[in-house]
Amino acid sequence: MELAKAYISEVDNPMSRVTFHFNPTTIAFSKSADFRREPQQAAADAPPAQFRGTQPTELNLTLLLDAVGKPIGSVMPEVDKLLEWTNPVRESVASQSPSPPQLKFTWGRLKIGNEDQFVGHLEKVDVTYQLFSRDGTPVRAEVKLNLKAVSTAPGGTNPTSGGRTPHRTHALVEGDTLHSIAYAAYGDAAAWRGVAEANGIDDPWRLRPGRELLLPARNELGRG
Numbered sequence: 001m002e003l004a005k006a007y008i009s010e011v012d013n014p015m016s017r018v019t020f021h022f023n024p025t026t027i028a029f030s031k032s033a034d035f036r037r038e039p040q041q042a043a044a045d046a047p048p049a050q051f052r053g054t055q056p057t058e059l060n061l062t063l064l065l066d067a068v069g070k071p072i073g074s075v076m077p078e079v080d081k082l083l084e085w086t087n088p089v090r091e092s093v094a095s096q097s098p099s100p101p102q103l104k105f106t107w108g109r110l111k112i113g114n115e116d117q118f119v120g121h122l123e124k125v126d127v128t129y130q131l132f133s134r135d136g137t138p139v140r141a142e143v144k145l146n147l148k149a150v151s152t153a154p155g156g157t158n159p160t161s162g163g164r165t166p167h168r169t170h171a172l173v174e175g176d177t178l179h180s181i182a183y184a185a186y187g188d189a190a191a192w193r194g195v196a197e198a199n200g201i202d203d204p205w206r207l208r209p210g211r212e213l214l215l216p217a218r219n220e221l222g223r224g
Helices: 076-084 178-186 189-198
Strands: 007-010 017-019 027-030 033-037 049-054 058-066 103-106 118-132 138-149 168-171 212-215
Touching: 017 076, 076 118, 076 138, 168 178, 178 189, 178 212, 189 212
Parallel strands: none
Antiparallel strands: 007 017, 007 103, 027 058, 033 049, 058 138, 103 118, 118 138, 168 212
């Protein structure tokens, strides 16, 4: 069975991602309903509750980044990317409502609620560097992340908002290959590498039927 790697990526730019060096051992999430309760002098029991809405699902993750023995020899690129995701994206800065990017947490068949991916904003990043090289470069870090969900209701991206092109998806069926999917989607079988990179696929010959693949816009294939 193919090893599914957990990763976080930008919804509008799936090539911008942080892949977990080690898959999580625990995942914590919570969801709550909001009620308003007004105390009443004459009430002998609990006051009546007025439902005001549902709070967003909150996801808490801890990941270990370890660059010991790896060519890049540093965990700073991943840490910098996570910190960057708490800042408004460049396209939104000039608008009246600057906002950080929407992010997607995905890990194989994991479902959070009824969704097979968690879409939200990164609200907090706690980094603890645990090991350094001789020149002070951090090579190991424990990172705690707090994300809160956003609505995933369809509606697409407003073409005047400066956002990127919305993406399509493809549900794998028996007999599918990345080459055939790339040819059907882009008219170019060689685009399979970009599809593999966008979906964190290490072995293109081991595809599980039923898995949903993200198909980036043609001009986003091969982005680093």
